Structure formats: C-alpha cells, structure tokens
Amino acid sequence: MDINQLPAECLSSILAFTSPKDACRSAVASPAFRSAADSDALWITFLPSDYRQIISQASSSSTSSCLNSLSKKALYFRLSDHLLFIGSGNSSFVLEKESGKKCYMIGARDLDIIWGNSPQYWTWKSIPTSRFREVAELQVVWWLEIKGKIEARSLSPKTKYAAYFVFKLVEDRYSRRGFQIRPVSLEVHFEGAEVEEDGRKRVILDPPEGSLVVCEERSDGWMEVEMGEIFNELGDDGTIIFHLKQIDNFISKGGLIVEGIEIRPKYD
Template sequence: MDVTTGAVLPEECIATIISFTSPRDACRASLVSPIFRSAAGSDLVWERLLPQDYQQIISESVSPGPSSSASLNILSKKDLYFHLCDTPILIGNGNRSFAIDKLSGKKCYMLGARELSIINIGRRITSFWEWISSAEMPVLAQSRFSEVARLGLGHWLRIRVKLSIRYENERNATNAHLLPDTPEGYDGRLPSMREDMWMEIEIGEFFTDQVDSVVEMCLMDTACDPCKSGLVVHGIELRPK
C-alpha cells in the first residue's frame, strides 16, 4: 500500500486485514486515514472481534431496555462490542451476567450470590445468612443482580461454586483478608475497590486446556472464631488474566 500516491487497497481488504488484529489495534488503525476509519469501524472487523458465540449469549439476555436482546441486535457490531464491555448483561435466570474484556475481547462471567453455595449452619458452629434485595443496598454499591447475600451472624465462612469448564487441572489456595487495612505481619491478598464500588478479592486462577471438567471455587474461613457479621456477597467473577 502506498499512501503517498493514493494507491490503496480496497476498503474491504483493509477491513479484512484489521479483523485479524486486536480491538486495540482496530481503534488505532481508525486514526490513520478516513478510509482506515471506515474500514476499522465496519461490521466485518467487529464481527470477528466479538466472541464466536456472542449471538447465542445475547439471545439469553434478560436485561431490560438498551441491554435487552432486541435492542442489542440492532446495534452495529462495534457499538455492540463496546456496549458489552461497559454494560454487563444478565443472562439465563438473571443470576449470571456476561461482559467482554475491552482490551482482549474475551468473555467475562459473574455468578451472582444466588448461584453460589452459601449455606446456613446450625448447632454448635453457627453461620446465618439472609437474602436482601439489591435495592436496599447503598446507592454507591448497587448490585447488578436482584438479590445479594448478607452474613447476619457467623462463626464459620464457607462459599463454594462448581462450574463446568475446560481447564488445566491445577489446585491452588490463596490467603485473603476481608478488611482493606493490612494487619501487621500478614501475608496474603487484600480487597481492592472496583469501579462499581464493591470491594474485590482475587481468590485464585486457572488455565484453559482441552480437558472438559469441573472447576471448583471456594472461599472459606481458616478459623471459626471470632464471630463475624455484616459481610455482603455480590458474586464471583471469572475474567481473563
């Protein structure tokens, strides 16, 4: 391609080439020239940059308004891509959400508290959870799900979930502290503030492989004392490293 003489490839050829790059490269290419801007914004490019099964996923959307399945289907592929990056959609029974990682285009899922195994335990070791409407949450920490789980009083913390997925069989455990203040001599992960005002703790990672299996994620207390209360669980998110 020779931009000095005006001899350029057809726009469709430019779009095809850009479609084999990345979302970041496509956005950068749009700054080269008007023809690149048109090519880089085309459906041909962003159709390839979206997840292969995006149509099946958005057909399961139960979100209202601009995130409904009907509304998403009328967007250009580029607009759809960035909508899914910035606005997670609820899918299935509304207890899971789906979004796209903006830089890589990879899929991100969050399992709401109702999808997790959060059990009330009685007798000698107590742990009592209650379900509250997300509308009752503070304005700055609204949940995307209709309900969240709140620990009313507990000596024992155990939250589990199993998910069918292709992964590399590798077990690992990580220490985490639920309070943002670093305790003296503590060796482990601390919570950080998310953009949606929830606190987040990384509890582990796994690597994709070609083996169909089940990955289990678990957050548990290492000691049943002292008594705990007030913990609110939004969900567990799986996203690309």
C-alpha cells in the same frame, strides 16, 4: 501499490490481525481504512465466537432484540461499556474493551451458600451500590462455605483467568466478628482435580490495623480478594470451581455481605 486501492474486505482482513484499539485508530488514516474499520466483517472477528448465544441469555428479551439490531462494531462497544445481565439477572457478562476477552460475575443468588436460605443465618437484601437486585448478608454461622462454578467453554480460550470474591463488611466492627483473627480458605480448580495445600490461599478478610492487607477496594466501592487463577486452554476442560470456606474452627462469624465472584483475565 497504493494500499487504499485494496478492497475493503482485504483491509478488514488485515485489521483483524490487530486489536480493537488499533482498528479504531486506523480509521483516521484514510476513507478506505475508515470503511474497513467500521465494517461488520472486521468487528465480528473481535466479538466472541459465541456472541449470539451470549445475547440469547440476556435476562430481558427486549435487551436481546436491541443487541441483535446493532452493527457488529456498535455491539462490541455496547458489550464492553455496559453490563449484560444474563439468566434470571443474577449474573452478568461484559467484554474487556482492550482485548475482547469475556468476563463474568456470578451474583450471590447464583452461588451455593451453605444455609443461605435460612433467615437465622443469612438475609437477602438490596443495596444501592450492588449491580444485582439482592446480596447476601451473613447474620451468624460457625460453618462458612460458599461455592461457585462456571463452564470453561464460557470463557475465552488460551487465557489466564483469576477469580475474585467481591464483598463488604458491615460497619459495626463487633458485628463482623470472626473475620479479624481467622483466615478464610480460597481455591480455584477444575472440577474433579485434587487441590494441594499450597494451591489454597488463606486470607484474613478484616485484618487489624497495621497488618498486611490483601483485599483491595474496587472502583464500585466493594472489596475484592483474589481467590486463585487458572489457565483456560481451549475451553474443553469441563467446569471451573470457586470455593471459599472457614470450617476449621468453632468461632461464630457474622457481618459479611456477599455480592458475588468475578472472573476476569489476569495479566502478569
């Protein structure tokens, strides 16, 4: 039987077992495959099951209306090629293009930063390289603690995720005191779960020259460090907590600029 004789619905069902990349490649095989590869019936299988709810959270109602008017294929690529700012615009969402997995970034304004609203300790400013309107710049503290959280149901199921702390340090090395010799503690866990000592990472954010560098520079010019990883089984495990702290010494700290915490799939 000539496969091109199959109804477009059957071809779409077949292509749904592939990937977005393979579906696009199949479009050049024949007109029948091209029709199936462009169909809403196919691309709705690649979109997250809660894509309507995600769109409804857009920080701009005009953005939400625009997205709802797109075909499902166009919507998939719009959500994978452009950030969608959600809520009050202090967090963002994007699809991983290859897999359709959900990725989030929680901006500094949506994080719980101890003394974050006290100008003598933290100031809020706009930086051209940031995706968000404001980032938090540390002036001076002795007790540093930053927390974030996300509901497991917001992430893709059966997926291993890693969380990354995204930051900069001010150029003046003296002003970024406290991060050269003392590590920060990083952890990721489900709310209510006990974290063993070996489940915490300890990382120096501003290591001396010649030492092992754990932080990496991103393509957007910011730095990131992995906080930890977690496996999201079915999304019914409650709330995932991200925690950064340096509270075990009396050394003053300053010069840290916080953009947010990014959560994205991790592949071994």
